[in-house]
Amino acid sequence: MKIFLVFLISFSNIIFASNKFRKYFSFPSFEERIFYLRENYSDKVNIFSIGFSRDGRNIWCVDINYKNTNSKTLLLLSSSHPIEWQGFETPMRLAEKFSKMANDNQLKIRVFVIPVFNPDGFDYIRNVPNIYEIARKNRFYSSSITNTNYKIGVDLNRNFSYKWKKLIKDKTDLFYQGEEPFSEPETKELKNFVDVYKIDLLVSFHSFGKYVQYPYSYTKEAFKDEKLINVATKMAKIIGNNYRAIQDSYLSIKNGTEIDGFMEKEISQH
């Protein structure tokens, strides 16, 4: 039976960014960084776009061990929330490390890394008057609204369909979930991607606290998958530095999150 695990790793020392953090990798410099991997490890590393963001940027995927079509697969996802820049840097460095390992034949599994799931937010946050006001958002355009307010956008980590609820009407709210599940091209493209590629394990990176968070987000009813909880506990122990495993909802109840969507396999046919 296939094991399907979902985690959300949070990093402490959240960078509630000040101006100096605008110096983190820009979207074009991130692109240079991933294409360098393909140039150097072309036999093991492929790069492809899973689709386009609202503004037409590519949502890039680094496909490590791309010829291992029958291997177990791991998906590392990050930068749903543009302000959480540490959450980008860690999977990016893992992509670099795994690429090298694959090149040295030391990596058995196939690893997909989507370092910038929200490329518009990632880029746009550097140029807005107040970065805290779009800290969690993509860019939202609609023919029915005039997008003159830079705060309009969707929190992608509330836009998945499992237990999705229309809790917020204000499109400028930091946690605005969208008009309906998968209303955003980014979440829609991720759904399409996971429908095509078999994913055994998802690790989603955020910057919030010293936690390895496991499902569910929508309910405080205790999660029953002991195997997955044990893996989360082990991960927290390996990370050390007072990290701990915790059910996501114990921090706060949320609807329409990435991990609930993946856990319920609503975005996977496999």
Ligand SMILES: [Zn+2]
């Ligand atoms: Zn986050």
